[in-house]
Amino acid sequence: MLLERQGVDITLFDARSRGGGRLCTTDQGDEGGAEWIDGDHVRCLSLLEGLGLSPIPDANEPYLVAYKGERLLSAELWPEALEDAGRVHEEAAALCYDPPPAADATLSSFLDRHCRSERGRWWNEAQWRSDEGEDTNRIGLNGWLAGYRHYLGRPEGTMSAYRFPGANAVTDAMLARLNAKPNLSHSLARVASESGSTLEFASGETSGPYDALVLAIPPPCLGQIAFEPELPPETAAAIRRCPMGRTIKVSFEFAEPFWEDEGWHGHMFTDGPLQQTWNSSIGRRHLLSAYICGNDAESVVRSPDPIAIVRGELLRISARARPVRAVLHDWISDPWSRGAFSYTPVNPVDRSVLAAREGSIHFAGEHTASWMGFVEGALESAERVAAEITRTGPAL
Numbered sequence: 195m196l197l198e199r200q201g202v203d204i205t206l207f208d209a210r211s212r213g214g215g216r217l218c219t220t221d222q223g224d225e226g227g228a229e230w231i232d233g234d235h236v237r238c239l240s241l242l243e244g245l246g247l248s249p250i251p252d253a254n255e256p257y258l259v260a261y262k263g264e265r266l267l268s269a270e271l272w273p274e275a276l277e278d279a280g281r282v283h284e285e286a287a288a289l290c291y292d293p294p295p296a297a298d299a300t301l302s303s304f305l306d307r308h309c310r311s312e313r314g315r316w317w318n319e320a321q322w323r324s325d326e327g328e329d330t331n332r333i334g335l336n337g338w339l340a341g342y343r344h345y346l347g348r349p350e351g352t353m354s355a356y357r358f359p360g361a362n363a364v365t366d367a368m369l370a371r372l373n374a375k376p377n378l379s380h381s382l383a384r385v386a387s388e389s390g391s392t393l394e395f396a397s398g399e400t401s402g403p404y405d406a407l408v409l410a411i412p413p414p415c416l417g418q419i420a421f422e423p424e425l426p427p428e429t430a431a432a433i434r435r436c437p438m439g440r441t442i443k444v445s446f447e448f449a450e451p452f453w454e455d456e457g458w459h460g461h462m463f464t465d466g467p468l469q470q471t472w473n474s475s476i477g478r479r480h481l482l483s484a485y486i487c488g489n490d491a492e493s494v495v496r497s498p499d500p501i502a503i504v505r506g507e508l509l510r511i512s513a514r515a516r517p518v519r520a521v522l523h524d525w526i527s528d529p530w531s532r533g534a535f536s537y538t539p540v541n542p543v544d545r546s547v548l549a550a551r552e553g554s555i556h557f558a559g560e561h562t563a564s565w566m567g568f569v570e571g572a573l574e575s576a577e578r579v580a581a582e583i584t585r586t587g588p589a590l
């Protein structure tokens with residue numbers, strides 16, 4: 195959209211048979227992707243406004259906590275867990291602008307150091323595992339602290355303040371405004387860049403040459419594409435070393451929002467493999483989404499009947515949790531993302547090279563942005579790339 199607004203002729207390709215990538219709402223089809231908009235994700239909010247769409251405001255409270263047989267609502271959360279969360283925040287805020295800690299330090303060891311109670315440690319794991327989409331022992335402390343800067347000085351209630359409107363309204367509205375219609379089911383396999391970039395797809399079809407090429411492709415998929423000439427070794431290494439969180443999402447539909455009668459809003463944390471549910475209700479459809487990350491996600495999807503496991507877990511939380519429909523999307527093996535969203539591992543390579551232009555090839559996507567892992571990051575990268583092409587790129 196940004197490029198078309200500046201008079202650039204564009205051609206769009208996507209490997210999927212639908213538009214929108216990882217932004218797909220749980221009320222549509224079998225996939226559930228990005229759902230939440232933080233109150234300070236200004237690009238997302240202004241995109242919606244420009245499209246004439248409204249974000250769905252959300253409260254997320256009161257939430258339910260089910261831990262070791264205990265069941266409590268947010269107002270009853272253990273004081274020691276809140277103290278531990280407060281200490282983690284203070285220590286992270288103090289470290290954010292200090293010289294970086296050892297490159298092999300993990301978020302998990304940081305939480306171990308600053309949590310003093312067992313419940314507090316679990317509570318902090320639950321919060322940060324969900325934000326990163328991965329167990330905290332895989333998250334590099336350096337990268338996490340860089341992202342944490344975004345959270346400093348945020349008013350309370352900023353996180354997950356809104357939801358994207360349902361029925362994939364954002365993608366549909368964006369596609370309706372574009373002159374270029376996407377060429378779907380086109381999986382890019384090879385890029386030959388001599389004068390401009392020529393594309394070759396898995397089907398053998400070719401297209402181009404194009405003056406400029408924007409690759410907004412998740413790193414594990416980008417790593418499968420052949421480049422001629424090859425990408426510089428530091429770029430190839432950064433793509434290889436940019437992992438994606440192991441996350442699966444299960445959406446449940448219920449005849450009634452039973453959680454309301456039980457005094458919680460649909461948001462729930464549990465120490466079982468279900469990990470967490472969110473209220474994803476849209477209009478009159480009563481939906482909960484379970485968001486399962488890390489080792490638990492892998493063991494659920496590898497089991498012979500993943501849906502039976504999550505249904506059983508739901509029943510452990512409430513005898514009334516009997517969904518009329520349950521769908522699971524395994525983002526870990528989704529061929530067009532190979533994971534949920536990017537995170538910084540221990541001993542990371544220099545991530546800034548992921549965003550560095552290579553001749554006529556421009557790299558976009560959440561993994562190239564400071565708001566890494568969020569739709570906000572994808573939009574941030576779009577602004578950068580549009581500016582690269584229209585201000586400094588070849589004459590178009």
Ligand SMILES: Cc1cc2nc3c(=O)[nH]c(=O)nc-3n(C[C@H](O)[C@H](O)[C@H](O)COP(=O)(O)OP(=O)(O)OC[C@H]3O[C@@H](n4cnc5c(N)ncnc54)[C@H](O)[C@@H]3O)c2cc1C
Nearest residue numbers: 209215216228229230381382415530559560567568569572
């Ligand atoms: C379960 C889940 C929950 C999330 N929750 C949130 C949330 O609540 N809030 C939030 O802000 N973000 C969330 N995210 C992250 C958010 O979805 C992403 O950060 C964002 O959508 C990424 O946009 P992108 O354009 O970088 O990548 P994508 O949306 O993945 O787009 C990349 C496109 O590249 C295509 N592609 C891949 N390989 C090829 C190829 N070889 N040839 C051609 N095309 C190819 C894919 O089909 C895809 O359409 C979530 C993600 C997941 C998976």
